[in-house]
Amino acid sequence: MRALTEPFKIKMVEPLRVTTEEYREEALRKAGYNPFLLRSDDVFIDLLTDSGTGAMSDRQWGGIMMGDESYAGARSWEHLQRVAQDLTGMQYVLPTHQGRAAERILYSIIGGPGKVFISNTHFDTTRANIEYTGAQAFDIVCPEAADVESYSPFKGNIDLNKLVQLIEQHGAKSIAAVIMTVTNNSSGGQPVCMENMKAVRAICDQYGIMMVIDGCRIAENSYFVHHREEGYQSKSYLDIAREMLNLGDAFIMSAKKDGLVNMGGLLTVKDEALSVKCTNLLIISEGFTTYGGLSGRDMEALAIGLTEVFDQDYLHYRIRSTTYLGEKLRDKGVPVVWPIGGHAVYIDAAKLYAHVPVDEYPGQALVIDLYLKGGIRCVEVGSVMFGKYDEQGKLIPAANELVRMAIPRRVYTQSHIDYVIDVFDDILEIKNRNKGFRITYEPPFLRHFTAHFEPIN
Amino acid sequence: MKMVELLKVTTRPQRTKALKEAGYNTFLLPAEDVYIDLLTDSGTNAMSDMQWSAFMTGDEAYAGSKSFYRMEKAIRDYYGYKYVVPTHQGRGAEHILSQILIKKGDYLPGNMYFTTTRLHQEMAGGTFVDIIVDEAHDAYSEYPFKGNVDLNKLEQLVNKVGAQKIPYVCIATNVNMAGGQPISIANLKELRAFTHKHGIRIIHDMTRVAENAYFIQQREPGYKNVKIKDIVREICSLTDGATMSSKKDALVNIGGFLAINDWDVFEEARNLVVAYEGLHTYGGMAGRDMEAIAVGIRESLNDAHQAARVGQVEYLGNKMESYGIPIVKPIGGHGIFVDAKAFLPHLTQDEFPAQTLAGEVYIDSGVRTMERGIVSAGRKPNGENYYPKLELVRFTLPRRVYTQAHMDVVAESVATVYDKRSRIKGLKMVYEPKYLRFFQARFEQLK
Numbered sequence: 001m002r003a004l005t006e007p008f009k010i011k012m013v014e015p016l017r018v019t020t021e022e023y024r025e026e027a028l029r030k031a032g033y034n035p036f037l038l039r040s041d042d043v044f045i046d047l048l049t050d051s052g053t054g055a056m057s058d059r060q061w062g063g064i065m066m067g068d069e070s071y072a073g074a075r076s077w078e079h080l081q082r083v084a085q086d087l088t089g090m091q092y093v094l095p096t097h098q099g100r101a102a103e104r105i106l107y108s109i110i111g112g113p114g115k116v117f118i119s120n121t122h123f124d125t126t127r128a129n130i131e132y133t134g135a136q137a138f139d140i141v142c143p144e145a146a147d148v149e150s151y152s153p154f155k156g157n158i159d160l161n162k163l164v165q166l167i168e169q170h171g172a173k174s175i176a177a178v179i180m181t182v183t184n185n186s187s188g189g190q191p192v193c194m195e196n197m198k199a200v201r202a203i204c205d206q207y208g209i210m211m212v213i214d215g216c217r218i219a220e221n222s223y224f225v226h227h228r229e230e231g232y233q234s235k236s237y238l239d240i241a242r243e244m245l246n247l248g249d250a251f252i253m254s255a256k257k258d259g260l261v262n263m264g265g266l267l268t269v270k271d272e273a274l275s276v277k278c279t280n281l282l283i284i285s286e287g288f289t290t291y292g293g294l295s296g297r298d299m300e301a302l303a304i305g306l307t308e309v310f311d312q313d314y315l316h317y318r319i320r321s322t323t324y325l326g327e328k329l330r331d332k333g334v335p336v337v338w339p340i341g342g343h344a345v346y347i348d349a350a351k352l353y354a355h356v357p358v359d360e361y362p363g364q365a366l367v368i369d370l371y372l373k374g375g376i377r378c379v380e381v382g383s384v385m386f387g388k389y390d391e392q393g394k395l396i397p398a399a400n401e402l403v404r405m406a407i408p409r410r411v412y413t414q415s416h417i418d419y420v421i422d423v424f425d426d427i428l429e430i431k432n433r434n435k436g437f438r439i440t441y442e443p444p445f446l447r448h449f450t451a452h453f454e455p456i457n
Numbered sequence: 458m459k460m461v462e463l464l465k466v467t468t469r470p471q472r473t474k475a476l477k478e479a480g481y482n483t484f485l486l487p488a489e490d491v492y493i494d495l496l497t498d499s500g501t502n503a504m505s506d507m508q509w510s511a512f513m514t515g516d517e518a519y520a521g522s523k524s525f526y527r528m529e530k531a532i533r534d535y536y537g538y539k540y541v542v543p544t545h546q547g548r549g550a551e552h553i554l555s556q557i558l559i560k561k562g563d564y565l566p567g568n569m570y571f572t573t574t575r576l577h578q579e580m581a582g583g584t585f586v587d588i589i590v591d592e593a594h595d596a597y598s599e600y601p602f603k604g605n606v607d608l609n610k611l612e613q614l615v616n617k618v619g620a621q622k623i624p625y626v627c628i629a630t631n632v633n634m635a636g637g638q639p640i641s642i643a644n645l646k647e648l649r650a651f652t653h654k655h656g657i658r659i660i661h662d663m664t665r666v667a668e669n670a671y672f673i674q675q676r677e678p679g680y681k682n683v684k685i686k687d688i689v690r691e692i693c694s695l696t697d698g699a700t701m702s703s704k705k706d707a708l709v710n711i712g713g714f715l716a717i718n719d720w721d722v723f724e725e726a727r728n729l730v731v732a733y734e735g736l737h738t739y740g741g742m743a744g745r746d747m748e749a750i751a752v753g754i755r756e757s758l759n760d761a762h763q764a765a766r767v768g769q770v771e772y773l774g775n776k777m778e779s780y781g782i783p784i785v786k787p788i789g790g791h792g793i794f795v796d797a798k799a800f801l802p803h804l805t806q807d808e809f810p811a812q813t814l815a816g817e818v819y820i821d822s823g824v825r826t827m828e829r830g831i832v833s834a835g836r837k838p839n840g841e842n843y844y845p846k847l848e849l850v851r852f853t854l855p856r857r858v859y860t861q862a863h864m865d866v867v868a869e870s871v872a873t874v875y876d877k878r879s880r881i882k883g884l885k886m887v888y889e890p891k892y893l894r895f896f897q898a899r900f901e902q903l904k
Binding site: 014035036037038039040041042043046048049051052053067068069070071072073074075078097098100101104125128129132262263276279280283284285286287288289291293294295296297298443444445446449450 | 488546724745
C-alpha cells in the first residue's frame, strides 16, 4: 500500500525522550511490570490508548482560548449542546467529565438487582458500572468475531438470534437495555453495520426495550459503513452517523476518542422523564447541568472536534493509517485480528507466544517485550484484563489473549509507525525465548490498572 | 491584564424577559445575558500567564502523566498531605471519600453544612450534625472566627452516639455557608486534641484554605508575621486528609483531589477512582489542568495575592455598607453576603426573599448573584423544608477577574434596589427537582 500523507501539518510539537534498554528494564521493575504504572516520560511511542491522547487542531486550540468559564449557562455549553443535538437528534444533552460518568449515571438509573443488560460487547468500565448496580451483563457478539484472523466486514455486530433468545429467557420487563458499542472496542475495534442496528431497533420496539448506543468511535464506524455496506456509498459520514444515532433512545460518548479532545463525555437521551432523573444525578456527582464537570474551554474544543472528526480526508487518513500498521505486521507474519479495526491493531499473543501458557499471561509478556525492545507502550486485552478466578483460585481465562496497539489521533507520523513495525523484527527474533508472568498484587476489581507482576524464571 | 474577555451590555427590558424565561432562577440565565457574573467563585478564576504557559506543557498520557507528578509534588510540598488521588472536581473527591469512610447510621459533625458535601454524606447513609459556634448563625456578630467549632456540641454528640459512630469530623476552612468565615488555629488545635483522644479523623474541606490563612494572619494573636504559606501548612498538619475543589483557591477552572495520610484509605480510593473518575494518574482531569493546578497552588499562597483578593471583597462590602445595605459581618473571604431578611422585611421566608432579591439585582444591572437561604437549604430526609436562620444573597467574587470599577457598579446597583425595596414582591416555587433544588428550581412572581 502506498504511503499515506496526513491531511494536516504539525503546528506544535512535544519532544520525546530516547532511553536505553537497560534504563527501560529498570523502569519496568519499578513499575511492577505493569505498563499502566510506567511514567509517561519513560515511554517513547505511547500506544496504550487512543483515549484523550489525540492532538487538537489549531481551531480547537482557538476554541480553548474562547472557552466561557461561567458556572451556569456558558456560551461554550450552548455551542456544544447545539452540535450534540444536531448529531444525535436527541433533545436532552448532559455533559460529563468523561464517558464512564455518563455510563454510571444512566446505568444506575435503569440498572439494579434483577436487571439484565445485553450488548454486542460491554467495555470493561461499562461492565463494572453495570455489575456495580447489581445487574447482569451479557455479551453476544456475532459468531464471525470468534474467528479472529478471517475477514468479515462487520464483526462488531450483535448476534440477533441470541438477542431474541436472551430476551425471551429473561422476560422483556427485566431487560434494562440493549447496548450497542460502536465500534466494538473489545472485539478488535470492529464496526457495526446499519442493517444490524436497524434490526436491533426493531427487536427493541417489538419488546418495548430501551436501546443505548455507546458511540465513542461513531465516526470511525461511519467510515466502515460508507465503504462496506450496500447503499451507503453516496451518503456522507456525518449523515450515516446521524442515521445510526437516531435509532437509539440514548447515546453515551467518551468524547476522548472521536470527539478529538483530551477530556470530556456526553449523555444524550430522547425521553424527558429519563432526562430529569439523569440530570439529578449529574448535578450531585458531576457538576451543574451546563458544565457537568468540564471546563468551558473543553466544551468548546469538543463542539469543534465533533464537527472536524467527520471530515472526509481526516477519516480516510485515520482508518488507512491504522490499517497500514496492521497490514505491515501481518506481512511480517505477526498474527493480528483481521480485518484491522478503526483505532487499533490487535495482536493475537496466544498464537505469537504459543509457548507461554495462558495462566502465565502471554499478552502481558508481549507488552513487556515491546516496551523493553522499543520503548513502545501498549496494553494487554486478555486474561489480565478480563480473567477471573474459580472457587479454587484457578484462573478462568478470557476468550482471547490479545495485545492492543491503539493509535492516538493525529499524534504520530508514518516514521513513528515504521519504527514500531521495525521493533517487531526484534520481537520475532526473541519470541521463543520469552517467559511468562505471575501476578504479585491485585486489587479486587479492574485489576489491570494497578496490578503488579514478576517474570517467571 | 494580559488577556481580556468581552462582555455584552443588555437593556432592562431584555433582562426582565431573560429572568422570566429563566424561572427567576439566576442559575438558569444564559451567561451571555450577564454583565458582571458574581454567581460563584468556583472555576471562574482568571489564570496567570505562568499558569497558561504550564497549561501548554500538559502531558495528556493516560497513565503516568508527568503533569500528575508535578501536581502531586505541589500538594505534598505546600499542603503536606502524603497521598493524592486526583478527581475531576471537588464533589468527585467528596463522593469517593463518603463511599469509603461512611457506614449507614454514622454521624458526620461539621462546621456548618455545604450543599454537595451533606448530600454525599446522606447518600452514603450518614447524618450531618452542625457543630459550628452559635455566632456563625448570627449575621451581625463581629466574632472574628465564625468558622470555629463549638467543642461542647461535639462532645455532646460523642457522648450521645459514641465515637465509633463518627468516622470523621468535616472541617471547612473559610466556611462558605457562614459567609466565608475562618476557623482559628487555636480552635483547630483544641479540636485535634479532642479527636485524638477519641480516635476520630479530621477531614479538611480545603477549597478556601488560603483565604482562611489570610484571616488568621490578620486576626489571630501570634500570626501577624507568619507567611500565608506557613499558616496553610500548619492548618493541614492538624488534619488527616482533605477534599479539594481546586476551582477556588487554587486559581483554576476545573479540577480537584482527595489527599490523605492513611495508606489504607488511599489504596481504597485509588481503586474506586478508576470506576468513577478516571485512572489514578489523571482522575478525570486533562494533563494541562493538572499543570495549571500545580502552578495555581503556589500562586495562591503568595501574601500579596491574598491581600489583594480579600481586599477587593472588603472594598465591595464597605461600599455596600456605606449605602446602608445589611450585610453579614465580618466581611468574608470570597464574597459579600447580603441579609435578605433585613433587606426585604415585608416578605416571609416562604416567599423566598433571597431568591427575590437576586432577581431584582439582575434586572437592575445585569449583575448575577446566588441565593443562599431556604431554597439552597432544601428539604430534610423526611420531606420538611429546612428553615435556615440565614437568608442570604451571595455576591461571590471570581479571583483576578473584575476591576474596582466593576465593584462600584455592583454596589451602586444594590443601592438602587434598596431604595425601592418596599415595592418588591416575593416569589412562589412552581418546579422543584429532587436533589439540590436551588440549581434548577423555577419560580413565578407573586401578584
